[in-house]
Amino acid sequence: MKHIFSISLGLSLIITSVGWLLSSNRDSLTPVVAAVSNPIANGQIIQISGEVQLERSQRRVIRPTIGTRVYPGDKLLTASGAQVVVQCADLSIQSVPSGQNRLNGCPQATEQAECNPKLVDCPHRGDKTAWNNNAIPYLISPRRTYLLNDQPLLRWNAVAGATVYTVTIEEDRKPFWQTTLSDTEVIYPGTPALKPGANYSLIVQTDTGVSSIQEEQIEPGIPYYRFSLLDEAQAQPIQATLEQIRQQELTDSAKALVIAQVYLKNDLISEAIETLEKVVKSGVQSAPIYRTLGELYWNYLELEPQAKDYYSKAVELADSEDIEEKTAAQNGLGQVEAALGNNDAAVDWLTQALAGYQALGDSERVSKLENQLKLLTSY
Numbered sequence: 001m002k003h004i005f006s007i008s009l010g011l012s013l014i015i016t017s018v019g020w021l022l023s024s025n026r027d028s029l030t031p032v033v034a035a036v037s038n039p040i041a042n043g044q045i046i047q048i049s050g051e052v053q054l055e056r057s058q059r060r061v062i063r064p065t066i067g068t069r070v071y072p073g074d075k076l077l078t079a080s081g082a083q084v085v086v087q088c089a090d091l092s093i094q095s096v097p098s099g100q101n102r103l104n105g106c107p108q109a110t111e112q113a114e115c116n117p118k119l120v121d122c123p124h125r126g127d128k129t130a131w132n133n134n135a136i137p138y139l140i141s142p143r144r145t146y147l148l149n150d151q152p153l154l155r156w157n158a159v160a161g162a163t164v165y166t167v168t169i170e171e172d173r174k175p176f177w178q179t180t181l182s183d184t185e186v187i188y189p190g191t192p193a194l195k196p197g198a199n200y201s202l203i204v205q206t207d208t209g210v211s212s213i214q215e216e217q218i219e220p221g222i223p224y225y226r227f228s229l230l231d232e233a234q235a236q237p238i239q240a241t242l243e244q245i246r247q248q249e250l251t252d253s254a255k256a257l258v259i260a261q262v263y264l265k266n267d268l269i270s271e272a273i274e275t276l277e278k279v280v281k282s283g284v285q286s287a288p289i290y291r292t293l294g295e296l297y298w299n300y301l302e303l304e305p306q307a308k309d310y311y312s313k314a315v316e317l318a319d320s321e322d323i324e325e326k327t328a329a330q331n332g333l334g335q336v337e338a339a340l341g342n343n344d345a346a347v348d349w350l351t352q353a354l355a356g357y358q359a360l361g362d363s364e365r366v367s368k369l370e371n372q373l374k375l376l377t378s379y
Contacts, residue, residue: 041069050082067288327356
C-alpha cells in the first residue's frame with residue numbers, strides 16, 4: 001500500500017474567514033457542551049485496514065472504528081500488515097504503518113469555549129423550540145448555513161394531514177423561486193441560479209395553513225430559515241481542496257470524513273451533515289459518526305428529534321471500553337431528553353454520563369452534571 005501523504009497545507013488554505021450567518025467567529029471543528037479539564041480530542045481515525053488497537057489512558061485498550069476520536073497520549077497499535085490513518089484537528093492527515101506502536105502525533109487542539117456564536121441560543125436554550133409543535137413544517141436543510149453546492153437538497157418536517165407543500169425561496173424578502181409538491185424534500189433545480197453572497201430564505205407552507213416561518217415566532221431572532229451561497233473567492237480554495245482529497249488513496253468513507261471536516265471548518269453545516277449521513281446510510285456502523293451527527297443536529301441546528309435518533313444509535317454502538325465515546329454519547333442523549341421534557345430519561349442517561357466522567361477524572365463536567373441532576377430531580 002502506498003503511503004498517504006500529508007495534505008495539511010491545502011486544507012489549511014481553505015479555513016478562511018467566510019464568517020457565519022450570525023457571527024464571524026471561527027472555532028474548533030466540533031462544538032462541545034462544556035469546557036473540560038481533561039485533554040480534548042485532537043483527531044479522528046478515518047481509515048483502518050487489518051488489526052488495529054487504540055490504547056487510551058489508564059492502559060484501556062479498545063478496537064477503534066472509523067470516526068473514533070483520538071486524544072493526546074493515546075497510542076495506536078498496528079499488527080503486521082495493518083494500517084491506520086488519522087485526520088488531526090488541524091485537518092492534516094497522518095498514517096501509522098504496519099507493526100507500529102506509535103503515540104498519537106496530532107498537534108494539541110485548541111479547546112473551544114462553552115459558548116460560541118455558532119451554537120444555537122448559547123449557553124442555554126429556550127423552553128420553546130420548533131419541534132414542540134409538529135404541525136409546523138420546520139426546516140431541516142438548508143438551515144442556518146452557508147452552501148457550496150448551488151443545487152442544494154431542501155428538506156423539512158412532515159406535517160400530519162398536509163398533502164401539499166408550497167416551497168418558496170426568497171431573496172431579500174422577495175420571491176425568487178417557488179414550487180409545490182407532496183413530498184418533504186426536493187433538490188433545487190438550479191434555475192434561476194443562486195447568486196453567490198446573496199442572502200436567501202427558505203419558506204415552506206402547507207395546505208393546512210401552517211408555515212415554517214412560524215418557527216421564528218417561537219424563537220425570535222434566530223433565522224433558521226436563512227442560507228447563503230459562498231462567493232467565488234471563498235468557494236474556489238475549498239473546491240480545490242476537495243478535489244485534492246478525492247485524489248488521495250483513501251476509501252470512500254475516509255474521504256467523506258475528511259470532506260465533512262472541511263465543510264465544518266467553513267460553516268457548510270448542511271453539506272457536512274449530508275456527507276456524514278451518506279456514510280451511515282452506506283452501512284457503516286460507527287458510534288463516533290452517529291455521535292457527530294447528533295452533535296450537529298443538537299448544537300448547530302437545534303433539531304432535537306434528529307439529534308435524539310443519532311445519539312441513541314451512538315450509545316447503542318459505543319464500545320463499553322471506550323469510556324470517552326460512550327460517556328459523551330450518553331451525555332448528549334441526556335441533554336436532548338432534558339430539552340424534550342423527558343426528565344426521567346434525562347436523569348437516567350445523565351447519571352450514567354456522570355459515572356463516566358468521574359471515571360475519566362473530568363471534574364468540571366462532573367460538577368456541571370451534578371448541578372443539572374439536582375435541578376432535574378427537584379421537579
